[in-house]
Amino acid sequence: MLWPLFFLVTAIHAELCQPADAENAFKVRLSIKTALGDKAYAWDTNEEYLFKAMVAFSMRKVPNRETTEISHVLLCNVTQRVSFWFVVTDPSKKYTLPAMEVQSAIRMSRNRINNAFFLNDQTLEFLKIPSTLAPPSDPAVPIWIIVFGVIFCIVIVAITVLILSGIRQHRRNNDGPSEVEDAEDKCETTITVENGIPCDPLDTKDGCLNDAFVTEGERLTPL
């Protein structure tokens, strides 16, 4: 006697969960082998039960839908892919909940659903439900400016040091030769003293420039 009732219930269920035609139905696609490789689990009725539970859980977070039960979530057309369609019905099981509600509920709990199956947005796809992409983290000061600033300062400091030491050396060189170009007798550098007798100053390395001959030389021997 209960059989006709049973058939009626399943018939209603079948009508509610219809792929493609029903506007409140969503197709789900899982790529378990791609995501997990060797550790992939088989998709069986227990996994389907878990899925129904996760969907019911997400619906419960929506205000006004806190009484959603697992039996309100219907799955149909499970293929080998693995892919299937699902709908969420209201407590009276007469009609399906509007797509917008289901969509916003799933979007909010997307992360929890993914984690329950060890999958991510690409391997557990809800077609028609776009995923929110995580915005890239933007630090307050871009990192490249920091590195740039460091290297810039180092280079400026090095240039200043080199220029200053160059100027100092130039000044020292200018003071040196200007003494030599004065009168000949001022061209003594260090007089080495050996046994109390001063050595010949002309033995020093640079020697003395005799100005009397310099200009003459230039006129007679052009390069």
Add this chain to the structure above:
Amino acid sequence: MEKTRPLWANPLQFVFACISYSVGLGNVWRFPYLCQMYGGGVASVVVSFFLSMYYNVINAWGFWYLFHSFQDPLPWSVCPLNSNHTGYDEECEKATSTQYFWYRKTLNISPSIQENGGVQWEPALCLILAWLMVYLCILRGTESTGKVVYFTALLPYCVLIIYLVRGLTLHGATNGLAYMFTPKLEQLANPRAWINAATQIFFSLGLGFGSLIAFASYNEPSNNCQRHAIIVSLINSFTSIFASIVTFSIYGFKATFNYENCLRKVILLLTNSFDLEDGFLTASNLEQVKTYLASTYPSKYSEVFPQIKNCSLESELNTAVQGTGLAFIVYTEAIKNMEVSQLWSVLYFFMLLMLGIGSMLGNTAAILTPLTDSKVISSHLPKEAISGLLCLISCAVGLVFTMDSGNYWFDIFNDYAATLSLLLIVLVETIAICYVYGLRRFESDLQSMTGRSLNWYWKVMWAGVSPLLIVSLFIFYLSDYFLMGTLQYQAWDASQGQLVTKDYPTYVLVFIGLLVASSTMCIPLVALGTFVMRHQRGDTAPLA
């Protein structure tokens, strides 16, 4: 008292300077490109000046990428999101993320050469830093340059070796190497192959720029220049081949990666359309399954068919890019797929910078040496001020290349500033030394300086073979220019996400003409001027 001319501290410094100068970016990007396609006094300074103006922009880009390599993830590996965070930026979707980063974030390129835009402050800062670096190195003349070139010559080799080891162990590297070593025999018959090879050697060794002359002028006269010439040439060629091996293993890795990605997309498409079991379709049974599906579900298959791309490893390997494209797009794309990509990126751009700065040192030496040698200028200003002024002027002109259309102007300089003029300069140099000055006199000079007599090989080469080769190259280039008609360039189209060919407007063509003319006309003009001056003076002294 005369100040002695500064000398290299030891001959090794001279060799390293030449190596550092000649082993430049050209080895890393131009030679591998050419391998793939087919199984170069006042004029020199002008060419060097043009070169230094635009070459340092490459270093600026190198700095830019180097600074951006310190982020996780690398900024050119991910596309930025669009305004409402539902997907990626449109231009980035159409092109690849590396191309987007290069054309939009680095260059901010305009759609054509006429639209100038403003100077971008970020590349401008990097350019200023690049010039400061160069100034730091040439500040003290050979004293500082000599020490810097140890670094700039040896470090790129270290990095190349590290990259060689990494490159050869990458998945798919063998594909690239096999591709490199299989000669395309029909291309060997193409004269263009030989022309490009010759140009590459000219550019690579930096002949005609005066840099080698400048470096050599700081040598002791007794320096064994024959041996050094052979050493530098051999090392340069060896480096090009070495760099090619590294480049091609990375090419192979990138091509294999893209090919496998393409296959994966096709597999996903088929799996989803026909609801096949996940993991059933693999690369090996793809073809069989495709034929099976075509026969069993013909209507559905014909719907899906237009979206199925034909993935081919050959076509991935064939996408040749040269010049800035290779260094900044292809390499970065390969690097972003490696593990610890930040490290590889930093290493790579550091090497690029070393190479670039080494070459810049040569260029600036070519300009500075005649300037500091001339009594007129060096009596008024100290050498630091001359170098500083040169860097300042070049930097100011180089800011042009940081504008929105800067890359197009850069390509103009890259293609036209040096090619024709170089050939002419080298030709004139060879003829001047062999025929005007006299080969015998030159030979006796060498003998008195080095104590070694000239091998007959050099004499034959300098007097006969080289001028012939250069003249034929020259003729080929000219005929090529005239046959091509109006010149065209590649412009980046943001809406399509790819390069399109456009014609140069007239004022740009005029500018190109002026550019080529100014460097080539210098030689006859100066010769004419000198001749006229001597004629007026009535001096019979021989030409120095």
